[in-house]
Amino acid sequence: MRALKYAILGLLIKRPMTGYEIAKEFSYELAEFWYANHSQIYPELKKLTSEGHVVFNIEISGDILEAKRYTITDKGIKDFTQWILKDENLQRTPKDIFRLRMYFSNNLEVGSRIHLLENQRLQHVNRLNTLKKIFEQYLEVPSASSDRFGDFLVLRGAIMREENYIAWIDECIMYSKENPQTSPK
Amino acid sequence: MRALKYAILGLLIKRPMTGYEIAKEFSYELAEFWYANHSQIYPELKKLTSEGHVVFNIEISGDILEAKRYTITDKGIKDFTQWILKDENLQRTPKDIFRLRMYFSNNLEVGSRIHLLENQRLQHVNRLNTLKKIFEQYLEVPSASSDRFGDFLVLRGAIMREENYIAWIDECIMYSKENPQTSPK
DNA sequence: ACTAAACATGTATACATTGACATGATTCGT
DNA sequence: ACGAATCATGTCAATGTATACATGTTTAGT
Numbered sequence: 001m002r003a004l005k006y007a008i009l010g011l012l013i014k015r016p017m018t019g020y021e022i023a024k025e026f027s028y029e030l031a032e033f034w035y036a037n038h039s040q041i042y043p044e045l046k047k048l049t050s051e052g053h054v055v056f057n058i059e060i061s062g063d064i065l066e067a068k069r070y071t072i073t074d075k076g077i078k079d080f081t082q083w084i085l086k087d088e089n090l091q092r093t094p095k096d097i098f099r100l101r102m103y104f105s106n107n108l109e110v111g112s113r114i115h116l117l118e119n120q121r122l123q124h125v126n127r128l129n130t131l132k133k134i135f136e137q138y139l140e141v142p143s144a145s146s147d148r149f150g151d152f153l154v155l156r157g158a159i160m161r162e163e164n165y166i167a168w169i170d171e172c173i174m175y176s177k178e179n180p181q182t183s184p185k
Numbered sequence: 186m187r188a189l190k191y192a193i194l195g196l197l198i199k200r201p202m203t204g205y206e207i208a209k210e211f212s213y214e215l216a217e218f219w220y221a222n223h224s225q226i227y228p229e230l231k232k233l234t235s236e237g238h239v240v241f242n243i244e245i246s247g248d249i250l251e252a253k254r255y256t257i258t259d260k261g262i263k264d265f266t267q268w269i270l271k272d273e274n275l276q277r278t279p280k281d282i283f284r285l286r287m288y289f290s291n292n293l294e295v296g297s298r299i300h301l302l303e304n305q306r307l308q309h310v311n312r313l314n315t316l317k318k319i320f321e322q323y324l325e326v327p328s329a330s331s332d333r334f335g336d337f338l339v340l341r342g343a344i345m346r347e348e349n350y351i352a353w354i355d356e357c358i359m360y361s362k363e364n365p366q367t368s369p370k
Numbered sequence: 371a372c373t374a375a376a377c378a379t380g381t382a383t384a385c386a387t388t389g390a391c392a393t394g395a396t397t398c399g400t
Numbered sequence: 401a402c403g404a405a406t407c408a409t410g411t412c413a414a415t416g417t418a419t420a421c422a423t424g425t426t427t428a429g430t
Contacts, residue, residue: 003282004416010289020378033284035277040417042380065425067378084292087301090308092220094279097188099218099342103335104195107269110329116272123275144295144364150288153360157284157353164349168342175338179329189386205408225387227410250395252408 004044005053007034009080012054012072014147019045019068029134029151032158045070053079102172113176121169128162135159189229190238192219194265197239197257199332204230204253214319214336217343230255238264287357298361306354313347320344 011017011025022045023038036044045068048054053076056068072080098120105113135155142148196202196210207230208223221229230253233239238261241253257265283305290298320340327333 001415003280003285007285010285010292013289013292018378019380020376030288032278033281033288035280035417037418038379039381039419046380061377062426065378080289081292084286084289085297085301087304088282088286090305090312091282093217093343094281095188095220096218096279097273097276099339100188100192100195101269101273102342103215103218103339104191104198104265104269105338106330106332106334107195107198107266112270113329116270119272120275127275141360141364144298144361145291147291149291149360149364153290153357154284154288156356157287158278160349160353160356164345168345171341171345172338175326175334176329179326179334187385203408204410205406221386222388223409224389224411231410246407247396250408 003034004036004040005048006080006083007036008041008044008048009053009072009076010084012070013077013080016069016071018059018070029155029158032131033154048076052076110176114173117169117173117176121166121173124162124166124169128159128166131155131159131162188219189221189225190233191265191268192221193226193229193233194238194257194261195269197255198262198265201254201256203244203255207255214340214343217316218339233261237261295361299358302354302358302361306351306358309347309351309354313344313351316340316344316347 007026007030008022011022017025019038019042023036023041026035026037026041045054045056049056049070052073054070054072056070059067059069061067101116105116108116138148138152138155142152192211192215193207196207202210204223204227208221208226211220211222211226230239230241234241234255237258239255239257241255244252244254246252286301290301293301323333323337323340327337
């Protein structure tokens with residue numbers, strides 16, 4: 001499947017980048033649906049180079065500090081274009097440890113269950129607020145052909161996802177309070 | 186972290202099960218937020234046995250077909266109880282290939298983009314309908330102490346998640362139609 | 371002059387996960 | 401009696417991912 005390959009190629013279509021810059025991209029908006037740290041990125045870039053999907057040239061900062069700036073090749077663009085066009089079956093639903101906890105939550109007394117839910121809620125609210133702040137920077141919907149359109153869509157998706165998760169937690173809290181039990185299990 | 190360990194222990198608290206039965210559980214509701222196939226489950230059960238978290242006894246069907254029925258030990262219950270009680274920081278947002286595609290969707294012409302979105306939409310609608318049919322079986326909210334309460338919460342969560350994903354896709358379709366471009370990139 | 375943060379690239383080890391390979395028994399329908 | 405579906409358990413190789421190890425430079429602030 002090699003999704004990381006296409007994530008990197010997609011970034012390099014926008015502009016040539018170093019491995020370090022690619023890693024940074026993954027820690028901004030992109031992290032809302034994809035992530036890789038540098039220990040995965042550098043080997044992948046090496047592989048992409050040997051496959052002819054990218055080429056690099058070395059830039060020097062200061063006296064000796066080298067950075068490899070990678071550019072996507074025609075072969076890379078062609079491969080990426082085929083990938084992005086391809087219909088795809090639904091992935092398996094992503095794993096979610098908190099949902100796993102809630103699935104087994106009958107093993108908890110009401111107090112503990114609600115504590116866990118409130119804690120999780122707070123974290124999602126914080127994330128939501130961060131996302132909303134980033135979203136405020138878009139004063140209008142970017143043109144569908146600009147590469148900021150993709151950023152806009154996934155950021156909107158991330159906000160909706162967080163709002164929905166919070167709504168689910170609220171339902172869980174409500175049901176737990178409505179329906180108290182004396183002792184667990 | 187060993188989430189699979191706790192997923193298995195949680196199931197075994199409900200009742201003793203064979204590896205085969207555990208694998209089956211992962212392909213029903215549980216698959217909405219966790220999954221493992223038998224090639225992961227059997228080794229994990231072996232490990233849990235050697236750690237003293239579970240024990241098994243062999244059942245024979247017919248003449249010779251052996252099945253190992255695993256039972257959780259006191260040590261296993263204690264370990265699970267500590268785990269379920271523990272507060273947890275948010276996981277990294279799960280990877281989502283379709284969102285990755287949409288992030289790079291400025292490389293597509295409007296027609297292709299909408300085709301991909303419609304295709305994905307259909308698949309989510311199908312999944313949603315399946316989930317709703319399962320949900321109809323709950324004529325009332327199960328008691329918070331019954332082990333069907335967890336099933337109920339995560340099933341409700343899965344329905345909300347699918348509805349929300351479809352709403353996001355609809356927004357993407359709307360923005361793509363509102364904001365057409367002549368040629369990609 | 372010093373220092374902290376950011377720039378920059380790599381490797382290694384362990385763990386998690388997938389899909390294929392491998393084998394065979396039992397049950398249910400026709 | 402036959403065949404298909406289900407029951408049942410395991411290993412292996414490849415891939416993917418996380419965390420730590422490892423090293424050194426440059427820049428911006430004080």
